[in-house]
Amino acid sequence: MGTGEAWASVDFNSRDPVYLQVVRHFKEQIATGKLQAGQVIPSRRELGTLMKINPNTAQKAYKEMEEQQLIVTEGNSPSRITGDEEVLRAIRSELIGEAVDAFVASVRKVNVPVEELLDLVRSKYTEETNRQPKSDGGGTSGDQS
Amino acid sequence: MGTGEAWASVDFNSRDPVYLQVVRHFKEQIATGKLQAGQVIPSRRELGTLMKINPNTAQKAYKEMEEQQLIVTEGNSPSRITGDEEVLRAIRSELIGEAVDAFVASVRKVNVPVEELLDLVRSKYTEETNRQPKSDGGGTSGDQS
DNA sequence: GTAAGTGTATTATCGCGATAATACACCAGC
DNA sequence: GCTGGTGTATTATCGCGATAATACACTTAC
Numbered sequence: 001m002g003t004g005e006a007w008a009s010v011d012f013n014s015r016d017p018v019y020l021q022v023v024r025h026f027k028e029q030i031a032t033g034k035l036q037a038g039q040v041i042p043s044r045r046e047l048g049t050l051m052k053i054n055p056n057t058a059q060k061a062y063k064e065m066e067e068q069q070l071i072v073t074e075g076n077s078p079s080r081i082t083g084d085e086e087v088l089r090a091i092r093s094e095l096i097g098e099a100v101d102a103f104v105a106s107v108r109k110v111n112v113p114v115e116e117l118l119d120l121v122r123s124k125y126t127e128e129t130n131r132q133p134k135s136d137g138g139g140t141s142g143d144q145s
Numbered sequence: 146m147g148t149g150e151a152w153a154s155v156d157f158n159s160r161d162p163v164y165l166q167v168v169r170h171f172k173e174q175i176a177t178g179k180l181q182a183g184q185v186i187p188s189r190r191e192l193g194t195l196m197k198i199n200p201n202t203a204q205k206a207y208k209e210m211e212e213q214q215l216i217v218t219e220g221n222s223p224s225r226i227t228g229d230e231e232v233l234r235a236i237r238s239e240l241i242g243e244a245v246d247a248f249v250a251s252v253r254k255v256n257v258p259v260e261e262l263l264d265l266v267r268s269k270y271t272e273e274t275n276r277q278p279k280s281d282g283g284g285t286s287g288d289q290s
Numbered sequence: 291g292t293a294a295g296t297g298t299a300t301t302a303t304c305g306c307g308a309t310a311a312t313a314c315a316c317c318a319g320c
Numbered sequence: 321g322c323t324g325g326t327g328t329a330t331t332a333t334c335g336c337g338a339t340a341a342t343a344c345a346c347t348t349a350c
Contacts, residue, residue, distance in 0.1 A: 032255060075327080077327095102251075122259060189297070198339090204299090
């Protein structure tokens with residue numbers, strides 16, 4: 001009930017493959033403790049219904065997670081989150097690391113002063129219900145190749 | 146790369162459409178001042194050769210840039226970077242803003258303390274040729290290409 | 291004027307992710 | 321024992337980006 005089923009109302013972007021976004025979503029649920037070791041997860045068909053995706057796509061995501069040791073499936077009993085705490089712990093670092101990597105790689109090519117960058121991240125990360133139409137009025141001109 | 150033609154040796158990822166990565170590359174070149182207002186850019190066929198992509202993909206990228214007012218083309222004379230300084234100035238903010246947005250959105254779901262996050266960004270952004278075999282105890286067996 | 295290069299457009303093929311429709315072996319409940 | 325649910329697998333179709341091979345109007349160079 002109030003728990004807000006961890007696998008509903010996920011909005012997919014049209015860029016990345018859906019099955020990978022599903023995997024990522026599960027990793028996020030694990031990283032934030034909403035999914036825990038040994039916990040049962042929905043069947044492929046059920047997840048397809050819940051997430052409004054094709055069961056085959058759900059199967060592909062589960063297969064991927066299976067290969068990444070995130071979930072385990074014995075016979076035809078429902079799949080569960082792995083009990084390997086080592087694997088579970090690593091997920092958080094993996095998610096954060098990937099995000100930081102992508103971000104830094106993306107922004108390195110634009111030559112942004114570190115402090116300006118950190119400020120931007122801080123404000124955007126901190127603002128919860130706020131909305132700024134635009135930041136950076138152009139005072140960021142201290143740039144040279 | 147002393148001469149360093151601004152449109153060579155660009156490594157594409159296999160995730161995003163190539164033509165969009167080309168557009169992004171041009172934006173980065175503009176944002177860092179390597180491409181300036183009015184400057185002539187290679188023809189579609191030439192860019193195809195330089196970037197080792199199909200001329201049609203180059204055309205698609207140019208068409209996209211044309212629609213975004215990044216470049217202008219009169220008749221069949223070579224396309225040039227727009228002279229609209231307003232547009233040019235906006236690019237830098239756009240690139241940074243998008244990167245920050247994506248990063249924050251990506252990392253918000255994992256519930257990371259701000260300071261930890263900023264530290265990670267700072268170290269990764271600062272490190273030039275350094276490599277840390279171990280960072281957070283997570284053996285991220287990287288496989289997500 | 292001819293040739294070469296330009297921007298532009300069209301058509302076809304390929305790969306891949308998503309979807310769809312099944313099919314099959316397995317196990318639980320009644 | 322039959323039904324329904326499970327995990328698993330196969331085949332086909334669709335969309336889209338990338339590639340490929342042209343085609344055409346235009347302009348510049350010679």
